[in-house]
Amino acid sequence: SGHLAGAAVDVYPKEPLANGPGFESPLRNCPNTLLTPHIGGSTEEAQRMIGIEVATAATKFVNTGASINAVNFAECDLRAIPSTDRTTVRIVNVHQNVPGVLRQINNILADYNVNKQISDSKGDVAYFMADVTVEDTKDINTIYEHVTAIGENIITRVLF
Numbered sequence: 376s377g378h379l380a381g382a383a384v385d386v387y388p389k390e391p392l393a394n395g396p397g398f399e400s401p402l403r404n405c406p407n408t409l410l411t412p413h414i415g416g417s418t419e420e421a422q423r424m425i426g427i428e429v430a431t432a433a434t435k436f437v438n439t440g441a442s443i444n445a446v447n448f449a450e451c452d453l454r455a456i457p458s459t460d461r462t463t464v465r466i467v468n469v470h471q472n473v474p475g476v477l478r479q480i481n482n483i484l485a486d487y488n489v490n491k492q493i494s495d496s497k498g499d500v501a502y503f504m505a506d507v508t509v510e511d512t513k514d515i516n517t518i519y520e521h522v523t524a525i526g527e528n529i530i531t532r533v534l535f
Contacts, residue, residue: 379407380407381407381408381409382402382405382407382408382409383408383409383410383411384402384408384409384410384411385410385411387400432444432445438534439452439453439455439465439534440452440453440465440467440504440532440534441453442502447497448497448500448502449494449495449496449497449500449501449502450495450497450502451493451494451495451502451503451504452493452504453465453491453492453493453504453506454491456506462508462509462510463490463506463507463508463509464506464507464509464515464518464533464534464535465504465505465506465507465533465534465535466480466484466503466504466505466506466507466518466519466522466531466532466533467502467503467504467531467532467533467534468480468502468503468504468522468528468530468531468532469500469501469502469503469528469529469530469531470500470501470503470525470527470528470529471499471500471501471527471529472496472498472499472500472501473527476501476503476525476527477494477503479525480503480505480522480525483518483521483522484505484507484518487507487508487509487514487518488507488508489505489506489507490505490506490507490508491505491506492504492505492506493505500529515533518533519531519533
């Protein structure tokens with residue numbers, strides 16, 4: 376009747392399984408009508424970018440311990456350790472989120488120069504990162520063994 380200038384639809388009685396053939400809707404040939412998937416960002420380009428973003432985040436987590444933009448995990452990040460710095464290690468620790476754990480970790484690190492540290496939690500799990508100057512490589516094992524011995528420890532990594 377000409378009362379509607381246009382329409383944009385992203386929910387259908389039967390959701391399409393893919394682009395192209397097989398997506399049938401009486402709205403397909405309507406003038407001034409925009410049809411998108413239920414998740415508008417679910418284009419081939421968006422899916423490719425999501426894949427790149429996830430791979431980049433996973434690589435950064437493995438290499439630096441950064442967990443920024445995590446959906447179901449605490450978010451932490453520290454600036455990078457310069458590649459020329461041969462005496463700084465990064466302690467990365469996941470532990471039960473209960474009082475006293477940070478005190479235990481900081482007591483272990485008290486004899487070392489802690490350059491920077493950060494902690495965050497999400498629910499029952501907490502995440503801790505610290506960059507520590509270690510002059511003697513034997514101390515790296517000592518720190519690792521002491522942190523992993525904390526009863527609330529879930530996993531600990533040392534990054535060089």
